Amino acid sequence: MNLATLPTRKLEDWRYADVDALARVWPPAHGPERISVRAGDADRMVITGLEAKDGVALREIEITLWPGARFSLFALVHGAPYARLGIKVELMEGAHFELGGVILGSGDQTLEIVSDVHHAAPDATSNQVVRSVLAGTATGSALNRVRVARDAQRTDAVQSIRAMLLDRGASANAKPELEILADDVKCAHGATVGELDRQALFYLAARGLPPQEARRLMLQAFIADAFVAGESHLAGHGDVARIEQAALAALGALL
């Protein structure tokens, strides 16, 4: 991120950003947070919300994973009128990166998770799961890029981006992006945008669940996908429970 000039929507990574809001707080007080995980170590980070200033919440994180290192990032993006989580990851040999992101938006919020995951060396793996639930006229964007360097053979990268629109005016941008220079790689990617299954809603209602509870139950299951990996990675730390609680509370505001 170049702090000298205000980004414009001509830049792919800022294409759906609220640049008017951004102008109010630009340039940011500090550069990106830097995290480095030593060879063979494992670390994690749980973000249950982003801190906002003048209605804008920006958080940029740059992560370097040395050979065999593992890092899990679970993040909930919600709350501020404009919130953006930017993540840059550099993976060395045999390292693993895990992203579980949830975007919950309503009103006219603009919320983003933008990632750039660079497989710089062989045998590294990454898994990025982003789930968005958008109501009102909110816009939620998940722009997740995987880059595989020329000699990063046997890379295994997964991207799964799904969005659920609750109202007619809500928008979702789901963009998995791949740039592959090596030839022996597995890069799975999927993106869907949809709405709640009406047949399922009627089925739940027919068993006695009021519409709001039926929606809550289905959306809870939908966003839980982003935390599945956390069940094993963070076991015993209560972190998954903490972020799931925060997500459920935020979900309540959307129903």
Added chain:
Amino acid sequence: MLTIDNLHAEVGGTNQSRPILTGLSLSVKAGEVHAIMGPNGAGKSTLAYVLGGRPGYEVTGGTVSYMGQDLLAMEPHERAAAGLFLGFQYPVEIPGVSNLQFLREALNSQRRARGEEPLSGGEFLKLAREKAALLKMDMEMLKRPVNVGFSGGEKKRNEMVQMGILDPAFAVLDETDSGLDIDALRVVGEGINAIMRKPGKGVLLITHYQRLLDYVRPDFVHVLSSGRIVRTGGPELALQLEEQGYEAVA
């Protein structure tokens, strides 16, 4: 208990809706089991969905009174809380939502709506175990996501486990027998009797075949054709239909 009077309904489509029920009248008293039989396209499933309140099924005339209330004015979840159960012909798969969690929330929503105390986790599990055993269903299956990966027969059995747990006053069962093998049919039939054959309860059993009626003996059999009841009789009418076909009888 349930009185349907001159019911007209149509199924709304994107371009045109067409009338399906054309003046259907029927009355079920407490303690009675009524079977509705009829050829494909007669309106059997439409009747079930209209009673359940499914969106897209529009009532254009007539009334339905359920235990003294105007059923058609109630939302689907209110109908359930009032004790109406709809057994689906095609139970819906809901990925990610656990059967047990959903059933506990559904039961407790119903109880709250009726002013009753919600069941605790332990009380609920005990109840679920008992009903799963009644329908010879593995408890492990109840922990899985709703109907996901279930065979046709398992889905129908699951419907009956749900009915057992929710303990409704009135059940509308839409082709609960289709997709069941001979043994499962007997288990499901006995389950319906155990759960619903009680003095204060009523059942509307929609079926194509006479076989289920060997296990769940109806008090009345109605023949539905072109959206209305064209003939009513006792259990012997089902046997006659099986032998001679709808065209000859109706």
